[in-house]
Amino acid sequence: MTYPASGRKFPRITIDMEKCTVPFLCKRCLQACPTAVFNVRRIIAKEERLKEMDPRIDGNYVLSAPRTDKCTACNKCIEVCPVAALKIEVP
Amino acid sequence: MCYLCKEYGDPEVAGGVWYLNPKNYARNMYKLRQPGQGFAEPGLYLEGGRRGGPGLPELLAALEKGDQAEYDHIRKTMHTNTFSGGGSQVVPLKDADKVLELCSPIALIACICRNAVRAIDERNELEYTCMGMGVGMLKWERWPERYKGGVKFVNIDEAKDWNHEMDRRGFVHLLMLFGAPYIGGFCQCDYPDCQALRNAVDFGIGTLKSHYVAVVDYDVCNGCGICAQRCQWGALKFEVTSEKANIDQFKCYGCGLCETGCPRTAIKLVERKGLPAVAEVWT
Numbered sequence: 001m002t003y004p005a006s007g008r009k010f011p012r013i014t015i016d017m018e019k020c021t022v023p024f025l026c027k028r029c030l031q032a033c034p035t036a037v038f039n040v041r042r043i044i045a046k047e048e049r050l051k052e053m054d055p056r057i058d059g060n061y062v063l064s065a066p067r068t069d070k071c072t073a074c075n076k077c078i079e080v081c082p083v084a085a086l087k088i089e090v091p
Numbered sequence: 092m093c094y095l096c097k098e099y100g101d102p103e104v105a106g107g108v109w110y111l112n113p114k115n116y117a118r119n120m121y122k123l124r125q126p127g128q129g130f131a132e133p134g135l136y137l138e139g140g141r142r143g144g145p146g147l148p149e150l151l152a153a154l155e156k157g158d159q160a161e162y163d164h165i166r167k168t169m170h171t172n173t174f175s176g177g178g179s180q181v182v183p184l185k186d187a188d189k190v191l192e193l194c195s196p197i198a199l200i201a202c203i204c205r206n207a208v209r210a211i212d213e214r215n216e217l218e219y220t221c222m223g224m225g226v227g228m229l230k231w232e233r234w235p236e237r238y239k240g241g242v243k244f245v246n247i248d249e250a251k252d253w254n255h256e257m258d259r260r261g262f263v264h265l266l267m268l269f270g271a272p273y274i275g276g277f278c279q280c281d282y283p284d285c286q287a288l289r290n291a292v293d294f295g296i297g298t299l300k301s302h303y304v305a306v307v308d309y310d311v312c313n314g315c316g317i318c319a320q321r322c323q324w325g326a327l328k329f330e331v332t333s334e335k336a337n338i339d340q341f342k343c344y345g346c347g348l349c350e351t352g353c354p355r356t357a358i359k360l361v362e363r364k365g366l367p368a369v370a371e372v373w374t
Contacts, residue, residue: 002166002295007157027210036283040210042236052235055212069151069293070283 009091011073013037013065019085023063024055029077029086030063035070038063038077092364093299093373095180099272105189108302110182115272116193116225144172150294166294170374173297179265179278179287181301183347183360184258187277188251190266194274197250198228198242202279204286214240220262222250222277227269254279261321263288263346265298282323291344292324295374301345303360304369307336311357318349318358340369 023030023040030038042053043062053060065071073090092100095109105111145165153162182190191197201213202221213219223231223242231242245253254264254277262279265287269275280288291298305327314334319327326342327349329335336349336358350358364370 002293003154005154005157005159005162007155009155010151024210024212030208030210036208036289039207041207050233050235052239066147069154 010068011071012089012091013068013071013077014087014089015063015065016085016087017062019083020063020081021058022056022061024061026082028080028082032076032080034074034076035067035072037065037067037071039066040064093180093302094174095268095271095299108186109272110180110190110266110274111186111193113193115274116195144168166296169294170296174268174271176270177268178271178297178299179267180299181344181346182264182266182277183301183303183345184255184264184351185347185360186301187254187264187266190274190277191247191250191254194224196224196226196228196244197247198223198231198244199253200228200231200238200242200276201240202285203237204278204280205284208284208286212239216243219243220257220279222254222279224274224276225269227275258348258351261323261348261352263323263344263348280323288323291374298344299373300343300363301347302363303345303347304340304343304363304366305338305345305347305349305358306340306361307338308357308359309333309335311355312336312353313355313357315354317352317354321348321352323348340366341372343369 030040040061040063042060055061071088073088075088078086078088096107099109099112099115100107101112101114109115145168150162150165150169153165199216199219200221200223201219205211205213205220228242231238257279258264262281265278265280266274267276267278267287278285278287282292283289287298290296312335314329314336316329318336319329324342324344326344327336327338330337345360345363347360350360
């Protein structure tokens with residue numbers, strides 16, 4: 001099952017990486033989003049791929065918003081973000 | 092017939108069901124990674140079935156463009172590509188018990204999807220919500236980031252009990268392929284946190300329905316609505332007019348959560364092939 005290609009434009013979520021440095025530790029937006037739009041993953045260099053990554057260290061994890069098709073622009077993520085790193089634009 | 096049964100089932104073993112064929116649990120099914128070939132990163136699964144082909148960004152772009160033909164083409168390509176190295180099939184609890192008897196070793200592990208989508212850090216056996224299976228689990232220590240709290244190896248009975256408890260909590264059981272027919276795990280999924288289940292519900296990508304569909308016995312159903320809370324697929328709802336459960340068998344993935352949750356056993360899983368019009372509806 002899937003939805004039809006309606007041509008609806010999805011909200012654009014921009015994340016300021018300068019401000020959002022420890023998303024796995026913070027995790028506020030990830031858990032506040034009603035439709036689970038966000039995703040967090042570790043960033044690792046090839047030689048470090050077997051290492052455990054400390055979520056407290058800046059830049060070890062990076063936040064993204066892949067499922068914008070489910071974003072309702074409710075702004076709950078913006079409300080909970082402690083560093084004001086998120087912006088949502090509705091086309 | 093599901094394509095996995097066509098490829099990996101034996102008509103003389105367990106009615107041809109691929110995951111009940113002991114051959115598919117043999118050690119030599121485990122595929123060593125080829126030099127230069129990447130391994131799955133947490134979060135990459137969100138892109139479901141990229142593997143050199145189109146992924147989620149292209150899929151969403153086609154949706155925004157309103158190009159149905161392109162969208163369907165990308166969807167189908169992603170579905171096929173997913174099964175080149177992964178993919179999954181829904182398995183109801185009664186068949187899950189049989190799978191656990193065939194597979195060894197079995198380990199309880201942290202869920203990689205909840206980690207990526209909700210930043211949930213499962214660090215001990217009380218928190219683990221995923222099950223890793225097969226000889227690949229024996230080298231878990233090579234991935235400290237993936238298995239932060241370690242893993243908990245369990246015997247068959249412990250694994251079954253754990254699976255039943257997850258079923259009681261309302262998780263769907265997805266048998267994960269790590270290069271068909273090698274079975275690498277039993278995911279315990281819900282919407283929207285599990286990416287395999289979510290890709291299946293939202294786009295029909297990467298997960299095959301089970302060999303069963305659920306049907307309601309209207310003489311027994313008293314309309315308590317418990318089943319409606321357990322359906323992760325949007326297939327079962329409370330029909331106000333009749334005051335009973337109503338199942339859309341075309342949306343039903345045959346996970347059996349409604350069946351195991353029904354206090355009056357009013358819902359039964361029947362063989363998918365028994366309903367000719369849905370017999371070949373696998374996504």
